[in-house]
Amino acid sequence: MKHVDVTDFRLTPGQILLNATVVGVIIFLCSMLGIWTRPSGLLAAFWPANAVLLGLFVRLPKLAHPLGWGAAFLGYLTADLITGMNWELSVFLTAGNFAGVAMGVFLFKQLAEKHRLLKQPLSIIYLILVTLAASVAAGIVGMAGFPYFFDGLAKDGFIYWFATEWANYLAILPVMLTLPRLRLGLIRLRRKQDCHLINLHQGLALLALILGMGLGVVIGGPGALAFLVPGLLWCALTYRLFTTALVILCSNIWVMLTISTGLLDLGVNVRDFLILESFRMGLALQSLAPLAVASVMNARNELVEQLRHLATHDSLTHILNRPGLYEKMQPELLSKKPYALLMCDIDHFKLVNDQYGHACGDLVLAEFAKRTSACLRESDIFARVGGEEFCILLTDCSHHIASDIADRICQACSNSPFQLNESIQIDVTVSIGLVYFDEQQSFSIEAILSLADEALYDAKESGRNCVVMNLASA
Ligand SMILES: Nc1nc2c(ncn2[C@@H]2O[C@H](COP(=O)(O)OP(=O)(O)OP(=O)(O)O)[C@@H](O)[C@H]2O)c(=O)[nH]1
Structure with missing residues (x-):
């Protein structure tokens, strides 16, 4: 049976227009961020707009109205055009962006909510598969236009689009999907304890991660990436799922920035296109291990909480026993x-x-x-x-x-x-x-x-x- 989202029918034209405007502005700003952080054309690696659009449409399906898609299209196009790109190329790039996001939205819709919100350990596998399919869709569009727009091989177009999309989806989407209760862009924290100062254990986990980041820069070499792993695992065991996803994203951005500025020397030629793409995917995939640990911890903590409730409450009256x-x-x-x-x-x-x-x-x-x-x-x-x-x-x-x-x-x-x-x-x-x-x-x-x-x-x-x-x- 076809699933109909009844909330769509409750939106007034004014609300639909407002939602579309919000989507358009967010995508414009994310596109500008992607363009702005692209150093001399080579490391255009951080392109958050697609993952953010996919995350928004998955978390708030009412935004995925045709007007929302239209506003996102305008957001991409405006950012490209005001930064000097010709409209033909911009339409091509936007088509690639849309292909990936549309595939992602379609596949996420087929998943149960617990998996869309990464609440189960198996959700990480679904995340990998959905983002893989979305990146392949973007890669196919990239492959089709690459020879015409960039005078390159179709195969290279596919690799470039696919790898960049996948790395970005895997780094940014977990943050979007686990963001605590997104309401009109405001974050409502669920528990009082979220507002408390981080305790010593959490502080040490963060310190271990920062140490790993620093050691990577000082020692360098191909193993430098793995220096992040102990800190990330510690964070995954200590923080909530959303916080872990955020920490992973920040550490990935750090690695990309230190590589693009030459601060982190992996001892490999990151100017080689294939090595760079392999590195990007490796970094994103490596982050999935701590994310899976955080997801297991999340499922375990929820179970413990349920058991604790059952042990301390009366099932007939729902008050304490x-x-x-x-x-x-x-x-x-x-x-x-x-x-x-x-x-x-x-x-x-x-x-x-x-x-x-x-x-x-x-x-x-x-x-x-x-x-x-x-x-x-x-x-x-x-x-x-x-x-x-x-x-x-x-x-x-x-x-x-x-x-x-x-x-x-x-x-x-x-x-x-x-x-x-x-x-x-x-x-x-x-x-x-x-x-x-x-x-x-x-x-x-x-x-x-x-x-x-x-x-x-x-x-x-x-x-x-x-x-x-x-x-x-x-
Ligand atoms: N329906 C129901 N009855 C229960 C439950 N737990 C205990 N009872 C019954 O509660 C009744 C308690 O009766 P008594 O302790 O004799 O006291 P009482 O009839 O309330 O008389 P007083 O307390 O002297 O006014 C017993 O018949 C138990 O079987 C329950 O979970 N559900």
Whole structure:
């Protein structure tokens, strides 16, 4: 079945025009960068525009509107024409650029999103294959026009286009594909930890890479490229996928710059066209090893995170379970500010199970968790610690706030019946034992829970559907 991107239909003409303008401007700037960094025609190696266009169209498919393609065409053409190229040659070069990008967009569309975003180790193999095909497409156009425009052999045209495209795609695309949440050109970082200062381990990894770069320049020779490998691998084991891709791109640019300026002497004649192309591809392919390591680490970290979540959360109510609560009840958290612990137990819950069945009992538990969560503050910790027993840790609160919250939970249950399905409505009440601790007091987690259990027992004894509060004394 043909896949239709419904988001296309939601764009207004104004948005489509704005998107196209953004694409056109980005491609113009990238083309200018490529032209500007081309020293005396020989090392026109850094041509980011195609990889950036492909990355944009893969990450934001709504940009790949016919107007977006048209704007990209104008972006390429304008950069060429204002830097003195004749329009015939410019159209030929742009056709080569488009052939590669179109092939890449088509093939990436056939892949699952996890592979498009390089989230699985196998994604790196797909990246190699897709960019290989895109570079062959560009190479075929290059081969067709090379004899006419450059008076060279068609075979050389193919090699030149193919190698340059492949090296650029492999270096730049990983950065585009792993860029955290691209929204209108703004980067929204997913986790707080991304904003933290890099830690010592990450700093050392970067230092190892810089050392490798420096050693390569000092020692030189054909092995100099491999000096980057330890630093890159260390980065791959330490940084997130996007950061690793960025570090790889920067180190590749460094190598290309030091070679083109003569700072890095590989001991081979990089002015020889075939040696240069072989070198470019070797550099790009070498970068895939650390990228694959980073991708494996990414998949592993996501798996560990999923397992950790499963181990610390209750699958029925999606709140913390007992181990999750213990993990959060850090002694240092409990020693600094006054806090309260609420032990909640649904009244006569056994009757619900007996009368309506276990499945309805489960619905009551889930609804209780939902109603209770709505009564809590963001900082409160809520866990299911037994069958129909729930525990709430209220950090940094007065005993007034604690008893207010406990009353609110009781009312949230008793005020309106629980609607289990279209025909079943039941009245549910909850008993709550509350213990309040000021910051002077120090108790073990077990002692805290046991004191709350005693208060809960008193609440049950007092007739249920009520809160009993104990002020703990050390
Ligand atoms: N549906 C469902 N029932 C559970 C679950 N875990 C425990 N239970 C049931 O919860 C009931 C707990 O009953 P009791 O501990 O006797 O207490 P109660 O009926 O709530 O009475 P009081 O606490 O004295 O008001 C038992 O029938 C358990 O089988 C669960 O995950 N789902």
